Amino acid sequence: MDLLGLIKSQPQPRDIARDRLKLLLIHDRSNCSPHVLEMLKTDIINAISNYMEIDETDMEIQIAQTDTEESSVPVLFANIPIKGVRKVPGKV
């Protein structure tokens, strides 16, 4: 059994710490408290609801990060299940 390979494949504590810290600071620096995120969520729901019927209970919004080649960048991640599309008045 390749024990060494098994150990090596685990992310190192140093990298875990660095990634957790980066994510934490994105929240801290942008003042994105859970309260702010909740307000953002409400606004997004209101905006989208004008056009689509969405499942509010299953939607999730969070700040995450994606890894590009150079560094990790913060992204606003939103997963919003659509139940149906409304007929928007005035649109052909």
Add this chain to the structure above:
Amino acid sequence: MSEVYVITSGKGGVGKTTTTANLGAGLAVHDKRVVLVDADIGLRNLDVVMGLENRIVYDIVDVVDGNCRLKQALIKDKRYNNLCLLPAAQTKEKDAVNPEQMQKLCDALRDEFDYVLIDCPAGIEQGFKNAISGVDKAIVITTPEVSAVRDADRIIGLLEAAEVRNPLLILNRIRPDMVKRGDMMALEDVTEILAIDVLGVVPDDESIVISTNRGEPCVTDQESRAGQAFRNITRRLLGETVPLMDLSIDDGIMSKLKKVFKL
């Protein structure tokens, strides 16, 4: 031209007081007139780390309240030329001093000393606001831990907001062996995240515990690695260019044996 520094961190227990004591002693060794100010009112510690706890008569609150003259409250450390301590009050609250009084105090100390080093309390409340109110420059201490670096980032933001520009970073208690194994964040990880200039790196060192127990700063201990780190930092404060300490692990007998047996 005197300089007023605050030594701050946000998080407690990362080495503010130890750093203040060692940089103060280090600067005094270089024949600078230095005063250490303990701004941690209610939880004074700098006197103990310096081994001067038995000589306190008056404290910082007595000075700002006018109960004594500034000179009466300054404790002269006889082991060094021109090193003094202004102790904090132990039985008062943080709001016993306000930022205006602190600023006046700093200005009065400028007349007498080349370096004023203020040991800031942990936290971001009144004690922190007092400690930074009369300063020119800030030294931010952190350790390679998520919580400590996070707090340092917050402190850097607050210093910026208070117009204390370009704080300098000291990364304390680094364990080169753990960094090498990938178990601890390295200096470059921390500087990449905090994006401020580095003043120094201090290795985790038992000699700090020993010297603190004795009440003697380790900066004069030629055997101590942490002492060497503080000597380097002192020289950088004095304007010299000193390369960062080589933290690579000196190969002990075990690793030599491992090499021999190709383990």
